[in-house]
Amino acid sequence: MMKLDQLIEKKYIFHIGNHQKITDITNNTRKVKKGSLFIAIKGTKVDGHNFLEEAIRKGAVAVVLTDREKALNLKEKYPFLNIILTQNSRKIQAQIANKFYGDPSKGLKIIGVTGTNGKTTVTNLLLQYLETAGKNVGIIGTIHYKYKEKIFASGRTTPDSIEWFYLLNEMKNRSAEYIVAEVSSHAIDQYRVYGTRFEGGIFTNLTQDHLDYHGTMEEYFKTKDRFFQYIQETNPTGIIATNTDDPYGEKIYRKYRDYLNIISYGTKKADFIISDFEVDMTGVSFTYKYGNIKRRVRSKLKGEFNIYNIAAAFSYLISAGFDIDFLHHATEKLYPIRGRFETIENEFLVVNDYAHTPDAIEKILKSLNQIKKNRVIIVFGAGGDRDKGKRPLMGKIAEQLADVIILTSDNPRSEDPVKIINDIKSGMEMKKEIYEIIDREEAIKKAIEIAQKDDIVLIAGKGHETYQIIGDKTYYFDDLDVAKKYLKGRNLNI
Template identity: 35%
Template sequence: MDYENLLKEAELGRPVKSHSGAVQQGDIFVALSGTRVHGGQFIQEALERGAFMAVARQEDLRQQHDKILIHENPVFALGQLAQAYYRTGRMELGIIGITGTNGKTTVTYLLEHIFKSNGFKTGVLGTVNYRWGNNLIDSSMTTPDCLQVHDILSKMDQDGVEMVIMEVSSHALDQDRVAGITFDAGVFLNLTQDHLDYHKNMEDYFQAKIKLFLSSGKKKTFQSVINSDDSYGQRLLCQVSGALSFGLNHSVQTRLCGKLLKNDRTGITLQCSYQDQEWVVSSPLSGRHNGSNLLAAQGAGLALGLNPKQFECLENAGQVPGRLEKIINDRGLDIYVDYAHTPDALENVCKTIKDLDYSRLLVLFGCGGDRDKAKRPLMTRAAAKYADVVFLTSDNPRFEDPLSIIHDACSGFVNGDEYFIEEERRSAIQQAVYFMKPGDALLVAGKGHEQYQEIRGVRNHFNDAEEIRLAAAYETSGGS
């Protein structure tokens, strides 16, 4: 059987699988080679389980078989087969892909609010969860695997969703998890140091990100929305034509310009201009970085045909879970939780809170295990640059020794920095809350919305907001 006929089989309803253990009689199996796994080692199992046909690269084969179809790029084939089986290539819904180191989740929430407020049925795939209508699926990763993406989009389409907003990670782009998905628009937010445990260097990281804008699988009407304030965004603008650029710095490249008229504890007032139009948007979000996020969301809306009048709804956009989220507590303390886990994100959120004119800023954070070690002292410097006191603790240590991670991070401190070390995150939060005085602000950074602490392969329930409320309640009750 040739590849074109195999695509027809998928289109006629023959299921497609990429995990040999999930193969059932008559399925098409695609053998993918991971970074550590040889794709061909699972073909025999898939055939024994009754696979109709297996797709693999020549170099992954251990032996020839009449039920093995050779393809130079099985990942690309998986995307095409998934598109044929789930009929995602025929969907009427629009798809916006959001990529960047920081801000993806906030921008997806803003876009969801904009489109919902203007009568669109929306769906979201992102770091917090995958959701549409009455459906809510816990997110295992920012961007699901290729088959799950197609499956969810197909279900969204069947349920009448009209606009999908999807966070697209660099891992997903590098691994072609969005193969076979035709985007209507892509939004590039920024690129700062992260994931260098996976990518070889920042250039490799950048090349993964821009696949969203330069790949051949886009729609002909694809719209690029790019942050001209970001140096990597400026590079990308030189590689794509007709992009809608946005920024607060008003460079010659910027088409959608923003100016912060107000930025305080109550939120942002942002003056916007695009072509010959000017308007003002108010938002409960705070911080210059959120001014950029507001421009990104509006830029995507403009690119897809919305008008400035339709952005007035942003004034009542709700809180984004775990993104500069203020935690209501029994002591009435000003405590914020944020997902910031990169040096740039941590610096942005620290600066935002520092600018809100509190007496002192206390910052609690940790660094994830089995991840980019080079950013650990950089995160410490980002926190110490603005914090009056730093509490250094664990994040998700995974298979690393927490004290070893903390030791790496400590190298970012300099003489004069005031800091405390507490390996156990729950105890660190209790100490930080106890340490607070009236007029202080506390930032608990790194985990945001997460509901777990990952230690040696086990995800134990842990939520920063819950721990903060418990610590505050304990202090209020007079515990000691």
Template identity: 35%
Template sequence: MRQRALDEWLFDVDGAPSVLLTGISDDSRHLRPGIAFLAYPGAHNDGREFISDAIASGVSAIIYESPYDLPACFQNEQVPILPMPKLSQYRAALAARFYDDPSRKLPLVGVTGTNGKTSCVDFIAQALSRSDKTCGVIGTLGEGVWPTLQSTGMTTPGSVSLQRGLDDLLQKGASNIAMEVSSHALALGRVEEVVFDIAVFTQLSRDHLDFHKNMEDYEQAKMSLFCHPGLRVAIVNVDDPCGRKIVQREKEHLSIVGISLQPISSSEIPMIYLTSVLTQESGFEVEVSSPWGVGQLTVPLLGKFNLYNVMSLIGVLGSWSWSWCDIVSAIEALQPVPGRMQFLGGYNQPSVVVDYAHTPDALEQVLSTLKEHGYANVHCIFGCGGDRDKGKRSMMAKVAESLADKITVTLDNPRSEDPQKIVDDIMAGFSNPLLVNKIFDRKEAISQAIHHSSVGDVILIAGKGHESIQVIGDQKLPFNDADVVKTILEQRGGCV
């Protein structure tokens, strides 16, 4: 357990006593003796309003953002309560100082982009595990030493939780860390004081416009990772316009490796690219060219989007001085990520694919992949999350209508929004809405699709992927698409 004296940690704060601390937190729900509570105004709540709760929980110290009219009753408390101007601005630096800058002590990869973050991080962890290294992971699937991850509910934790998490992974023996870096995290300063060895850009397409003002603001948030202090190498998808902007902006300041599905020779940056691609039932045979080697690879993954993820992996491993032989071995042993092109059924059952696709671009890529791999009858089941970007709902309908043979619109995570309004927004995007099924109950939608499909058909269940709950109103109900599918297939009889 890490221990640090309050006056040693806050050496530049007058009046800080020598109180022993075991951690810091800015979340009033996770307080206990030994913790210093950082109380400051946030986007939705003001932590200073929870000072009395913090005292009741037995925290060892409280630092609050000043100026603030602290109630007089707190003046007589035995727990140290210290003011600090601009605490919210300094919280990342304070957390890094308390946990002794964990990101400086091991190679850390940050992956950003609209799609592909989770797969890239998981593939890096898989490769490292094959080389007897221990990879820490922070991302959508959870946090921990791979493959044992605990869900946090966030792609990238807040700055204080992130520094604590990095330190925890270091204490657990991680030799490397791979983490997803969301646009929210970049815009809100969650990764300030984090030193990345390598940054990966996957691609950019519409998402999160409920948070970002527009696509330009979203793009700028993603690009900001690549001017992070201390960054050594960037792996960038140059088939994407945003990726090309990153190269042009940072090529004089940063070592950049580009990736492309097309043969590209560049005098500006070294490239990883494919010279041939052969689609097979279970993946691809590709010819790849890279700064570390050239040759044929068997990629045991479906979807051309996964070829970008594989090339990103080549860039990361090559930048860590792996041999070409070891890189090839790692790629050919890759396993699909839970909830990402996860295949179930088949043989004497209809095939079912569970995927996290929740943007128009991701849905288009997954549906196109199923067509490319020979599925003639594709049934797409999808919904859209509530309290999120409403503009993409009709766009996803247009994508589904153009590529799927049958469509069922159902609920995703409606959250606090009216489910009927969400479905109406989706239905507005169809040119022939009368041909589209509407089944609000997600389990029933999946069940009907499976029971009315035949061997050789494929059902895509899009949007939730690995998620283990469905959020309806203020309820978080247990729900996992893959588990529901397995149960229905077993009831139907046959291969699961």
């Protein structure tokens, strides 16, 4: 419980009412209770301003809004109500949540990972390295929000600011020392982590995705860059690791090299150079060079792209002061992440992977082509109500790099799955063996049925997800479980 004037600067308080003790903060009317502060957020589909009176009826004693006319009406109708008027409710929400939960980032070492692809893997690798070093580590990301054995929730890549600061506080109270977190472009743009003191951040890459939200690649990059600007402004000793093989990562390096503790990783001119890649079904091996140290290391992680993910975490931790010998030996113990190059080995190989962007599809297919003995069969679709421009690019890449393509549904949401498939096909020449099977289970079944000895079946797009969104309903669906079902039907070992 906190007093209103402890949570918000007086300049934002439009009207002082009664009951200035705040017991809870929320932007969801279903969670409002007596003594709540309700924050009206205007989203892309729902406007919280339409639920203000419902929140008041349920017991909210204070509200945050951006509509002055509504503020005047509420003042007249509810003189007991505390009204906060702002131009940016998301930013104010972050400030309030941070104060309500006691500024929890103080005393924590929080590492944010951003980029189009690799965020989930890199955060999980950081988790493994740090736990191997005996640290208490929490993780906030796409698969789940977790500290040790306690799973708080699973959901968006980065939660909204209320849940974010709640999680930081909960993990801190349970003795967490480090938090590793995925920081999405939406989270940066919507102030979800605003007010957090980050120890540092990692930039993995930037390729086409989310242009339905950002509009252009430059705007997408500017949003990512705001995260590193924020680190520069709030933590002069902040650490950055950036992939300088990526042109946007190179921009990050050039911009911040004189201001922050920055380390570059990549195959070309970099502080942490990776080279001589070898990829097979047992994992990867590569040489790294850092200063005068040059060594070769092996990891059980599969796929060439995972060398970059390892380099991201490894190089960051070098800059954070971890011993390079420790990191070298810990790399050999790293284990794979759920839904990332997850495999079932039989007379043919089944690979389950989250790849759902052109770049990710290209990287996983190239890795599979390096180890294939026969054909590569890919099953994939594209998410509905998301960046449509990437669909033909995904189709083009799949046709170039796979031998058999099975187009299906991903999470179609409100879109017609047939239209999504047609968008994918618009980038294809339709010269390979191609199937169109809308039902995702039937598509996976088809892939298992036609697979021959030494083929590789790649089921792409959903990875760790255990659901499928069709229309406005969410159904249980696990790609790997479906694959096992039909492997069993062929009397193959699973």
